Amino acid sequence: MYKEKEQVPEFEDFYVPFGGHLREDNRWVRLAAIIPWEEIEAEYKKCFSKRIGRTAKTVRLALGSLLIKEKLQLTDEETVETIRENHYLQYFLGYESYKDEKPFDPSMMVHFRKRLGPDAIAQINELIAKRYQEQVEAESEKKQNKENQKDDHDHGNRGQLIIDATCVPQDIRHPHxxxxxxxxxxxxxxxxxxxxxxxxxxxxxxxxxxxxxxxxxxxxxxxxxxxxxxxxxxxxxxxxxxxxxxxxxxxxxxxxxxxxxxxxxxxxxxxxxxxxxxxxxxxxKTHSISGKIVSISQPHVRPIARGKAKAAFEFGAKLSASMTEHGMIFIDRLQWEPYNEQEDLPTQIEKYKRRCGRYPESVHADKIYRTRANRAYCEARGIRLSGPPLGRPIKETLENKKIVRQLRKIQRLDEAIRQAIEGGFGYMKRKFGLGTIYEKLRETSETAIMVCVLLTNCEKILRDLFMRFLFLLGFKPHKSYLKVLVY
Structure with a gap:
């Protein structure tokens, strides 16, 4: 059974028994403001009966607890204790006043991951990213109207799509x-x-x-x-x-x-x-087999051949991700069995069209995506795929010297743009829990991965809001500093 809260906690009305008030610039207060709790709750309550069963925890408490755990990189037990000790976290979870008691048993965190699930977290991520994109585009159109500029790409392709794949290591013993x-x-x-x-x-x-x-x-x-x-x-x-x-x-x-x-x-x-x-x-007389089990407690984990300097194989889920020109990251495919990510390019482009309403002007990917089939797919839709063209490199001569240098400059710029998604992966693995997933079940592990992506997008929105505040104050940072702020 699920009951909606009659009153939503207001920032000014949150009661602190030991005096004082909440700071408006606190990170948890700012994070709570950009998450559409009402829309999420409208979909969440459909999973419960209105009269039968035990009263469930609110979606703000469930989702907020998962966000706190991944953001602070805590265990389930430490998450509950930290919520009990911090009044800002209690406000973030929808409390009306500070309470010196445990909000729930730590074992409920497992139920939160199962109940929400990776699909629900992905939908929330899509919702937040869509709102942010609409806001940015509205401000861009408003600025163009002020400057009396016309956009020549209203009816064609527009924007950039950056795609790549990575492996999320699972917390298992090295298989032997x-x-x-x-x-x-x-x-x-x-x-x-x-x-x-x-x-x-x-x-x-x-x-x-x-x-x-x-x-x-x-x-x-x-x-x-x-x-x-x-x-x-x-x-x-x-x-x-x-x-x-x-x-x-x-x-x-x-x-x-x-x-x-x-x-x-x-x-x-x-x-x-x-x-x-x-x-x-x-x-x-071999050491490999299709669907090889490397852990009895986590039989869904598979070895993923990566060929990195650190290790030839990684053990965990493999995911294909895409990033828009606004810096929003989406997980387009999450699979435990190894696969070739080059086959995901058409699907990722179609998902970009569904999110943005148009095809991208350019797609930035590494060389594994630059197959003949993918090149033909992009060419048929007027999309430029990054990287050098097929065939031998153009030999530089006195006649084509400027053209060759211009092509090299474009390729270097494309590679610099593609590094943004690499930085996003590193950001999620260093700052959040994507570096090592400690959940044991398949579904809970996928939920934890999606929560890390959701947090990354929320952090990007908060950084963007902070930069806008600095611009209003007259502060104009150097272009190199703005590139660092992406990830």
């Missing part, structure tokens, strides 16, 4: 086949213990857990391990797991199906798949 099998073996041993206690057997099935653990430790403590030693260790662990799985099947026929907990049943399903994959890779 032998370590993964050892974890699977230990989990099957605990499942056997649970089933044995519920059975009427007098003799406990043997698992050889001490021998298996000693062999694993002797292997993992070695500094240099040859391929032969690795294969021997994998074969040994597979034999123990095969024996344990056979024992589990025999015990499950003698005890009720409800003997195991939900987590143990889920782990058992994952372990069966891990065993199948590892046997197939062992027989094929």
């Amino acid at each position: 086949d032998v370590t993964l099998l050892d974890e699977a073996r230990r989990k099957t041993e605990k499942i056997i213990d649970t089933l044995y206690e519920a059975s009427e057997l007098t003799i406990k099935p043997r698992t050889y857990r001490k021998q298996a653990r000693i062999k694993y430790l002797n292997f993992i403590r070695g500094r240099r391990r040859t391929k032969k030693e690795i294969r021997r260790a994998i074969r040994t662990q597979l034999q123990y797991i095969r024996r344990n799985l056979r024992t589990i099947n025999e015990l499950q026929n003698k005890v009720p199906s409800t003997t195991l907990s939900a987590k143990q049943r889920r782990d058992l399903i994952v372990i069966h798949e891990v065993y199948r994959q590892q046997v197939q890779m062992y027989k094929g």
Whole structure:
């Protein structure tokens, strides 16, 4: 059941018991002002019944708590304690006065992520970005009318679209086949213990857990391990797991199906798949397979080949993002399985048209997007795709010297524009929680990623408002400083 609040907390009416008033220039007060809480609540309350069920927390409390957690990079427990201690955070969450009590149990944060979900957060991001874009374009048209200037691009393409892809690392142990099998073996041993206690057997099935653990430790403590030693260790662990799985099947026929907990049943399903994959890779003498599981607790995580200097592979979700000329970032595709981002270019351009009502004048992307199919798609719609044209580079001569230098200048400018989205990724990974996702479930991890993007766009709007305030005061910073303020 969901009940709307009769009164929305006003800035001037917020009661502080120990005296004083809230500062209007506080970051949380400013952030609360740019989020359309009423429109979000109108969609959020549709998910609940008006009469049946326990009264749910307000959407401002749920969404605001997720924003606080990601902005301050706190745990769920620390988020609740910080809200209890800070009256500005309580105002941000819709409180009418300061209360020295916990707003909710920390476990509710998991329910907030599930209830809102990545799709709802993406819709909120679209709503805020659309409002900001309309405001900027209205001010731009007003300025043009004052200067009696006509826009020649009203009926054609206009604007810039910057696209790129990145991987969001997940908080998992660095995957190793032998370590993964050892974890699977230990989990099957605990499942056997649970089933044995519920059975009427007098003799406990043997698992050889001490021998298996000693062999694993002797292997993992070695500094240099040859391929032969690795294969021997994998074969040994597979034999123990095969024996344990056979024992589990025999015990499950003698005890009720409800003997195991939900987590143990889920782990058992994952372990069966891990065993199948590892046997197939062992027989094929390979270390890769489609849909390879690298974590039992997070089976949705996949290795993403990146080829970076830090590591050849990253383990987490891969996402394709786009940025408009106004600096707003959107997640156009979020997937855990690896994919080639070059196929997303047409979809991202069509989404730009849906958001802005027109095609972009230019698309700025790295060389992986510059395929013949993508070039033909952009050319058919009058869109300029950044980067050098196909074919050999034009040789500089005395006749075409100015043209070649002009083309090089345009390419350098295109690359400089494309760096804005790279800066956006770095900003989200350093300042917010996109550097490492600590949520364990697939849906909650996706929600956390979307919240980071939403926060980044809100921060961009606040910085833009601050710069407008400085311009009103007569302060005109250097152009290089304005470029830094983008991200």
